[in-house]
Amino acid sequence: MSKTLFDKIWDRHVVKTIPNGPSVLYIDKHFIHEVTSPQAFRGIENRGVSVFRPKQVVATADHNVPTINQHLPIRDELSRHQVSKLAENCANHNIELYGLGHPFQGIVHVIGPELGITQPGMTIVCGDSHTSTHGAFGSIAFGIGTSEVEMVFASQCLLQSKPKQMRINIDGKLGRGVVSKDIILYIISKISASGATGYFVEYAGSAIRELSMEARMTICNMSIEMGARGGMIAPDETTFNYMKGRLFAPKGDEWERKVAEWKKLCTDDYAKFDTELNIKAADIEPMITYGTNPGLGIPIVGAIPQTEAIPDENERRNLLKALEYMGLQPGRKLLGMPVQHIFIGSCTNSRIEDLRMVAGIVKGRKKSSDVEVMIVPGSQQVAEQVRKEGLDRIFEEAGFEIRQAGCSACLGMNEDKIPAGHYCISTSNRNFEGRQGAGARTLLASPLTAAASAITGVVTDVRELTKEI
Amino acid sequence: MKAFTVLTSTFVPLPVENIDTDQIIPARFLKATTKEGFGKNLFRDWRYVNNDEAKPKPDFVLNQPQYRGEILVAGKNFGCGSSREHAAWSILDYGFRAVVSSFFADIFKNNALNNGVLPVQVSDEFLAEIFKQPNDSTLTIDLEKQTISIDGTAKKEYFEINEYKKTCLLNGYDDIDFLLSIKDDIVQYEEARK
Ligand code: SF4
Numbered sequence: 001m002s003k004t005l006f007d008k009i010w011d012r013h014v015v016k017t018i019p020n021g022p023s024v025l026y027i028d029k030h031f032i033h034e035v036t037s038p039q040a041f042r043g044i045e046n047r048g049v050s051v052f053r054p055k056q057v058v059a060t061a062d063h064n065v066p067t068i069n070q071h072l073p074i075r076d077e078l079s080r081h082q083v084s085k086l087a088e089n090c091a092n093h094n095i096e097l098y099g100l101g102h103p104f105q106g107i108v109h110v111i112g113p114e115l116g117i118t119q120p121g122m123t124i125v126c127g128d129s130h131t132s133t134h135g136a137f138g139s140i141a142f143g144i145g146t147s148e149v150e151m152v153f154a155s156q157c158l159l160q161s162k163p164k165q166m167r168i169n170i171d172g173k174l175g176r177g178v179v180s181k182d183i184i185l186y187i188i189s190k191i192s193a194s195g196a197t198g199y200f201v202e203y204a205g206s207a208i209r210e211l212s213m214e215a216r217m218t219i220c221n222m223s224i225e226m227g228a229r230g231g232m233i234a235p236d237e238t239t240f241n242y243m244k245g246r247l248f249a250p251k252g253d254e255w256e257r258k259v260a261e262w263k264k265l266c267t268d269d270y271a272k273f274d275t276e277l278n279i280k281a282a283d284i285e286p287m288i289t290y291g292t293n294p295g296l297g298i299p300i301v302g303a304i305p306q307t308e309a310i311p312d313e314n315e316r317r318n319l320l321k322a323l324e325y326m327g328l329q330p331g332r333k334l335l336g337m338p339v340q341h342i343f344i345g346s347c348t349n350s351r352i353e354d355l356r357m358v359a360g361i362v363k364g365r366k367k368s369s370d371v372e373v374m375i376v377p378g379s380q381q382v383a384e385q386v387r388k389e390g391l392d393r394i395f396e397e398a399g400f401e402i403r404q405a406g407c408s409a410c411l412g413m414n415e416d417k418i419p420a421g422h423y424c425i426s427t428s429n430r431n432f433e434g435r436q437g438a439g440a441r442t443l444l445a446s447p448l449t450a451a452a453s454a455i456t457g458v459v460t461d462v463r464e465l466t467k468e469i
Numbered sequence: 470m471k472a473f474t475v476l477t478s479t480f481v482p483l484p485v486e487n488i489d490t491d492q493i494i495p496a497r498f499l500k501a502t503t504k505e506g507f508g509k510n511l512f513r514d515w516r517y518v519n520n521d522e523a524k525p526k527p528d529f530v531l532n533q534p535q536y537r538g539e540i541l542v543a544g545k546n547f548g549c550g551s552s553r554e555h556a557a558w559s560i561l562d563y564g565f566r567a568v569v570s571s572f573f574a575d576i577f578k579n580n581a582l583n584n585g586v587l588p589v590q591v592s593d594e595f596l597a598e599i600f601k602q603p604n605d606s607t608l609t610i611d612l613e614k615q616t617i618s619i620d621g622t623a624k625k626e627y628f629e630i631n632e633y634k635k636t637c638l639l640n641g642y643d644d645i646d647f648l649l650s651i652k653d654d655i656v657q658y659e660e661a662r663k
Contacts, residue, residue, distance in 0.1 A: 015651075016651070016654055020633065021632055021633030035500075035553075038502035039503065039504050042503070047645065047649075049649065052652075052655075064499075081502065082501075085502050128551075128552060129550070144579075145580035145583065146555075147580065148579070148644075151644055151648055155645075155655055157648055159633070159644050161631060193487060194487070194572065197574060227549065227575070293487055293489070293549075315486075318485075411491075412496060412497070413499060430491070432489050433491070433492060434491060434495055438495075438519075
């Protein structure tokens with residue numbers, strides 16, 4: 001019988017199936033961080049059980065860490081307590097921790113792939129919804145809640161019902177100035193923030209095949225923003241080239257054996273999906289969001305929809321509420337609108353390729369004096385690479401502030417917040433009310449758009465600023 | 470986990486769609502290392518002006534004493550966004566045992582069930598009907614029969630719940646109890662894969 005990529009991996013990980021109930025799914029890798037793990041550790045301790053397979057767990061501190069002076073004790077007492085609790089829990093349960101000060105520390109979804117921990121065919125979970133990022137390697141990767149973190153601690157398994165499956169095919173060539181962030185913002189704007197709820201998504205098609213691994217990660221990362229459990233892309237030579245030689249990737253004969261196995265991880269020709277969607281790459285333009293969920297996006301040259309055009313009364317009301325929060329009006333264009341902040345970072349767009357993209361635009365230019373620009377590498381290793389390539393000098397000369405690795409203003413849990421009422425073009429993944437700080441107004445866009453707008457101080461179409469891309 | 474069988478209660482209406490977990494419990498409250506005490510920060514930024522407990526926003530439903538009860542009724546696509554279980558803990562800690570909506574985000578639904586909070590998914594029409602009821606009317610949720618009714622009217626709807634989750638909730642036991650009971654199967658699976 002023809003199987004999808006998802007079926008192949010899922011079937012191999014089912015320990016048993018409860019009649020009329022979920023399956024017991026075996027988990028290969030479990031990433032944890034300081035925010036969603038303490039209650040789970042407490043939970044298993046209260047039950048008197050220990051972590052079942054500590055070697056399959058990897059920890060880092062990212063959500064709640066400062067991005068300046070990381071060598072000093074954390075100033076905020078609660079954050080300090082949470083981060084030290086993680087260290088204590090990992091020590092007690094024999095879990096490898098890449099905490100603050102460690103050369104591997106960084107956003108959990110950046111470090112897994114860059115260390116070669118994330119591999120095709122695996123089942124991967126983390127108490128964080130953007131775990132879908134790891135699906136770019138052809139793995140089943142999804143976010144879980146803290147009770148589920150506790151389940152995986154206790155048994156290395158989860159109870160899961162098999163989700164429905166959707167394939168999104170993107171074919172053809174991308175236009176100038178259009179990058180993978182625009183692809184995913186385009187898809188979400190078409191199918192809405194809940195359009196893939198209940199589904200696991202496979203991205204396929206010639207436009208996807210041509211993307212680099214890091215670009216693929218950006219797409220899988222935001223699968224959750226359309227409600228999907230996760231997103232995945234079949235592994236290919238691009239995947240293997242990216243992985244080869246990474247610290248925890250298999251070596252020697254083991255590598256050859258694994259690659260041969262991974263090559264079988266693809267959807268069979270006649271496999272059935274519950275839903276299938278076809279998109280022409282040429283239809284996609286640089287995108288930007290104007291509302292308070294990632295589905296409210298438009299081409300950067302476009303206008304915010306008129307509310308009269310929306311037949312459903314609830315939807316109309318929601319849009320008006322979002323626009324009121326954003327201080328925007330139906331029908332207006334965003335192009336040329338002043339912004340006060342630019343945030344370049346998060347597990348969506350903080351990898352070396354993203355930062356190279358930004359450097360390519362700002363090299364030899366200076367930021368507008370009307371904006372503050374914060375650039376936060378996804379990991380210590382990315383930061384190191386930035387220095388090696390001399391990108392840090394380009395950013396400094398442009399007047400950008402470079403911070404240390406962490407989630408930072410993506411969720412505003414540490415001090416990195418956008419002030420109320422201010423506009424921020426952000427390369428992150430969520431524009432919810434208050435996400436970047438109470439009252440902050442987030443416009444999601446690609447690193448190219450963020451970089452171009454940093455130079456001008458207004459919402460800018462990168463294609464207008466430079467002919468070089 | 471507390472068992473859930475039949476619940477009759479007044480309800481708190483929140484007819485807003487796409488309520489994400491950042492609204493339910495803003496990120497700055499995620500610094501705790503225990504599960505308790507989140508209730509007072511539920512919908513924090515919708516509840517208070519400038520985060521000031523002395524300044525409740527009078528038009529927000531949790532600040533209106535006429536609306537009370539153990540059931541929260543919310544607009545479509547409730548609980549989208551971040552996977553933080555803190556959202557379910559804050560709802561439970563505030564005193565809700567059930568959330569009614571015409572659509573739930575996946576992770577929230579799981580998180581709620583894992584904490585003994587029942588997500589009841591109803592049709593758009595039924596949801597609209599509930600929102601029309603006066604504030605002293607009650608709803609009855611019967612988990613065994615999988616029904617929700619608007620008391621004093623003939624309006625009643627059947628809701629779906631996974632058979633396994635239902636048994637867990639009715640008995641007040643959770644997934645971890647089950648997984649720990651099948652450890653041998655898990656070890657066997659690991660052996661077979663080597
Ligand atoms: S960068 Fe943002 S989205 Fe990614 S893991 Fe951190 S908080 Fe979550």
